[in-house]
Each structure stands twice: as structure tokens, then as C-alpha cells.
Amino acid sequence: MQQAEMTGSAKTERRGATLTLSLSMLLASLGTSIANIALPKLAEDFSAPFTEVQGVVVAYLAALTISVVIVGRLGDLYGLKRMQLAGLGLFAAASLLSAMAPDLTLLMAARAVQGVGAAFLMTISMALMRETASEARIGRAMGLLGTVSALGTALGPSLGGALIPLAGWRGIFWVQVPLAGLALILAIATLPADRARGKTRPAGLLAMLERRLIPNLVVNIVVAAVMMTTLVVGPFYLGLALGLKAAVVGLVMSVGPVISIISGVPSGRLVDAWGARRVLSIGLAMLAAGAFLLAILPEISGVAGYVAAIIVLTPGYQLFQAANNTAALADVPKDRRGTASGLLGLSRNIGLMSGASLMGAVFAYGAGTQDFIHAAPAAISAGMQLTFLLAGGLMLSAMAIVFAGAANWLCLFREKA
Template identity: 70%
Template sequence: MDGDDAGAPRTGAAARTVATLALAMLLGSLGTSIANIALPTLAEAFAAPFAAVQAVVVAYLAALTVAVVIAGRLGDRYGLKPMLVAGLCLFALASLFCALAPSLPLLIAARALQGSGAAFLMTLSMALMRQTASAARLGRVMGLLGTVSALGTALGPVLGGLLIPVAGWRGIFAVLVPLALLTLVLAIAMPAGEAARVSRASSRSGVAVIRGLVPNLLVNLLVAAVMMTTLVVGPFYLGIALGLTATQVGLVMAVGPAISVISGVPSGRLVDAGGPFLVGAVGLGLLAGGAFLLALLPNLVGVTGYVLAMAVVTPGYQLFQAANNTAALADVPPDRRGTVAGLLNLSRNIGLIAGASVMGAVFAFGVGTDAFARATPTAIAAGMQLTFLVAGALMLVAIGLVAAAHRRAGDRP
């Protein structure tokens, strides 16, 4: 192991730690996606309009976005493991409050609390993975986190769909409580690792490292925006332009998460073997190519073209994520790892919001109306094409940012 990993757990203890951190990341991702499928049920249960129950999802995402940097800073200040344990306690309690909420406003408040807990889980899991892994294996553990995150996002709607008919909407939140408690027990049993020693020198170097991460954060934001665009635009295109049923749309939309689950760990191994710059560049190239394919292929060969394009975009995303997270965390001082992990999550979340809002507006402009249900298949197809031409252009900008940053790094003495 490298020098600042001297206090990291080894062998069997390391494997248990990695499993615990992966489970924590899974919980945060499950919390993100499990409530979406319950929105119609919640609207009926609380006799509320759809716009009101959407706040159940928005409150979680907003709290998650706001709290990630705070969670990272607290982890650096008070210890990564203690703050992860605190986050798991908060997540478990908030999940219980969600399951017991007697009204929609209280459910929304509990979801905000749950999102705050998830910020600790997702941010500190990444930082603790860096503490656990040697430099030679950092890529593969970052790839594992990408796999687990994709798995949680994909499993959320499936698990929710199974639980709602049996246990109602409360069941989708109640099931998270024992999972959080199990992870809490495992986290308490984790080795503490070596505490970060903060000094003026390390603080100064930490600030310099964070400043150097600006290109990583900007590109992370752009990539997240493009990936969210696939989730926002895809259902409208598949359902209206191609005329697929809701079940067929769900099956086609599941292709991306399925590829993510398969490609996450191999992506991390490639980062360890080839280095983050090369693998990240390949990932961005695939993202750019896949975005342009989404603009062209589906309009030529229908759903087959959509699936083929997503089969290019998704591995590109996993390659980029593993490479970017590895590059960002590789040389960070121990007392800044939580902060950097928080910034990575913050840039990703801002990108997701931008993908849903800004790229959604581009799609509406291309369609000619935001009343998509009344739009013609031809108009939806035109909106799809414009949106992913813009997405491809954004990926070319991202490639330029990475190349410029790499050139500057090579020019430094």
C-alpha cells in the first residue's frame, strides 16, 4: 500500500470494509430511486395533485445535493468512520419516519432528512474507499462503487413495484430501515483506520489539490447532465415517437442500468492498468459518440438504434466515472478526502439537475411545445435529435477541458 494508506485495513478486514461501504452506497442509491414508482400511489393516498407528491422525490435530491459537501467536511474534521456511522443512524431514523408519516408534508420533511443521511453514506463511502484501497487498486474500488450505485438506481423501481402491492407505499420506506441497521452494525465493526493529521502544510496542499480539481468537477457535471438527459428524454421518445407500451419502455430503459452494473468493475480494472487519463479519455469519446448516435440512429432504425446507442453511452459513463474519481482522489491528503468526495458528488448532483432542467428545456424547444403528450411523433423525434446533438457537443467540450488540463499538468516543472 502507498504511504498514506498505512493505516488502512488489510486482507479479510479490508474485504469486509469494502462490502460495508458498497452496501452504504447501495442504500443511498436505493433511496434516490425507490420512491419514484410510488408517486401515483402517494397522490391517491393523500388526495394530492401530482405536482405536490413530486416533492417527495425533489426533497430527497435537494437535501442530498446541499449536504454532500457538509458531510465531507465533517468527515475530514471528526473522522470518516464516525461520520459514516452518524449518517447511517440518520438515514435509518429518517426511513422509519417516512414509513410512519401521517401526512404528505411530514413525509416530505422526512425525505429531506433521509436525503441528508444519504449524503453522508455516498460521500464518506467514496472517501473511505480511498483510505482502504492501495494506489494500485484504487480504480477497481471506484469501479465497484459505480457498479453498486447503478445497481441501487436500477433496483429501486423494481423493489418498489414488488412492495407496493403487498405493503403499500409505507413498505418502500420501511424496507430501508433493517438494511440501514445492518449496514450500521457492519460500519461500527469496521477498522477505524489511521486518523488524518491536519497541519498547516497539509491544509495548504489540500487547497492546492482542490483548486487543481476544477476541470474534474466541471467535466463530471457535464457528463452527469448528459446521462440525466437520457433518462428524461428517453421515455418520451420511446413512448410517443416509437409508440412503445409502458412495459416496453421500462424494459428498453433498463438496458442502460444493466450495462452499468456489468461494466463498472471492469472499468475500474482498466483504470488501474492503463491510468485514469487514458481510460477517462476513452470514456468521454464513447460518451460523445454515443450522444451523436442517439441523435441519429433511433430516427433511422427505431428502438434497435436506441439500444445500440445506449450500449455505447453507458460503458463510456462507467469508464469516465472510474477514471475521474480515481484521478480526483489519488493524491488528495488524508485530511481532505471527505471534502473532495463531497465536491465530486456535488458536481454530479448539479449535473443531474441541469440535465433534467436545462436539457429538458432544449428538448421542449426542439419539440416545439412542453405539452409532450399532445406532440406528434415527428416533433418528439426532432426534439430528441436536437437534444442529443447538443449533448454530443457538450461531451466535445468536456474532452477539450480534459485535454487542456492534462497539457497544463505536463507543462508544470
């Protein structure tokens, strides 16, 4: 009876921690997407050109990207719970400063601070989820984080669109303050206390790179680049090549996020049931198939072909995310999980930036122009085909990296060292 009560208590504590970490991840991803829809209003209120108000988004993303590995390291050195509380406090304070900013410069500075806070939330939440989840449910926990992240990204524009008419652009930041405060209270109450740490300092960044983590990081970059490519190229193809109205383009583009939300937790369950390696291979195969289908099907059947390809691609991404994060953190000692989570976040952000810039350049090359607005539909279609043929090839390369195994990468790294 006493053992059953202890087991029930442990489950309750684990659920509380899961709720806290999910809310933290939701806040970080919400902060990424909610400001985009306010850019026109910011340009109007501050009488600033679009290139200047865009800094409100760029400052957040740049600060997040630069900070992820550093905050992970801090978590390993000073305790994951302590750093999660610091991140939530920083995010709440930066949200408040953003809502009260009197000018665009101070708003961008506050958003940069908020991006640092988001780096804590994304990185430390993943490490804590790995620590609090039972061994049999690690994949499920990683899948849940993927679902919550997709939910926050998808919720941002719609929530922002509802708040701006009621409270102006400041409303999108005011709403984040109580949410961060609630998450902070929950974190204090539900997250497990940090373990006492010995005198030995956790391994540094280079030591982490000598592990089997390298293939997971490389593949993470490639996959993130391909997924960002769909967000960059998709609207141009749907609007300019297929001639869809903006509202319809938005509806079609929402298919991917909705599938991500639905497929995140089931993907984690498959990781727990089948193992990370098998699910990772299936996810990459679906990503490769989806990329090649994006190069072929829309030309044959228009919007239906585009949606069909996304239906293949997006679940593949969630399978990959749950499996890759699980595999990357599987053998990492507890005192290094913060750094490992930070490296995963850094590789993902590098991939997102590469997809926006490098794959965008490939699209322009295939279209034969950078003036997409005046380009012929056939030119946009040609750019689309070339871009996703390359994306499919990148996915095949990612599969080769996974199949080669981490041991070969480790030997290569040591030989060069």
C-alpha cells in the same frame, strides 16, 4: 509465515470494509429511486395532487445536493469513520420516521433528513474507499462503487413495486431500516479507526478548488447532464415518436442500468491496468460517440438504433466515472478526501439538475412545443436530434477540457484571483 498471516488479515479487513461501503452506497442510491414508484399510492392515500406528493422525491434530492460538500468537510474535520456511523444512524432513523409519518408534510420532512443521511453515505463512502483500497486497486474500488450505485438505482423501482402491494407505501421505508441497521453494525466492526488528527485544520473549500480538481468537477457536471438527458428525453421519444407501449418503453430504458451494473467493476480494472488519464479519454470518446449516435441511429432503425447507441454510451459513462473519481482523488491528501468527494458529488448533482432542466428545454425547443402528448412524432424526433447533437458537442468540449490539462485551469484560476 507471520508476514503472510498479516497480509491475509489485512485482506480480510479490506474486504469487510469494501462490503460495508458498498452496502452504504447501495442504501443511498436505493433511497433515491425507490420512492418514485410510490407516488401514485401516496397521492391516493393522502388525497393530494401529484405536484404535492412529488415533494417526497424532491426533498430527498435537494437535501442530498445541499449537504454533500458540508458532510465531506465534516469527515475531514472529525474523522471519516465517525461521520459514516453518524450518516448510517441518521439514515436509519429517517427511514423509520418516513415509515411512520402520519401526514405528507412530516413524510417530506423525514425524507429531507434521509437525504442528508444519504449525503453522508455517498460522500464518505467514496473517501473511505479511496483510503482503504490498495494503490494497485483504486480504480477497481471506484468501479465497484459505480456498479453498486447503478444497482441501487435500478433495484429501487422493482423492489418498491413488489413491496407496495404487500405493505403499502410504508413498506418501501420499513425495508430500509434493517438494511441501514446492518450497515451500521458492519461499519462499527469493519471500518478502520480514524487516525489522530493534529492541530492543523484541513484546507477549506477555496483551497480545494485551487487544485487540479477543477477540470474533473467541470467535466463531471457535463457528463452527468448528458446522462440525465437520456432519462428525460428517452421515454418521450420511445413512447411518442416510436409509439411503444409503456411496458416496452420500460424494458428498453432498463438496458442502460443493466449495462452500468455489468460494466462498473471491469471499468475500474481498466483504470488500474491502463491509468486514469487514458481510460478517462476513452470513456469520454465513447460518450461523445453514443450521444451523436442517439441523434442519428434511432431515426434510421428505430428501437434497434436507440439500443445500439445506449450500448456505446453507457459503458463510456462507467469508464468515465471510475477514471474521473480515481484521478480526482489521486493526489488529494488524506485530510481533504472527504471535501473532495463532496465536491464530486455536488458537481454530479448539479449536472443531473442541469440535464433535467436545461437539456429538457432544448428538447422542447427542437420539438417546437412543450405539449409533447399532442406533438407529432416528427416533432419529437426533431427535438431528440437537436438535444443529442448538442449533447455530443458537450462531450467534445469535455474532451477538450481533459486534454488541456489541469495546469492551464490552475493558472487561469490564480490569474483571476
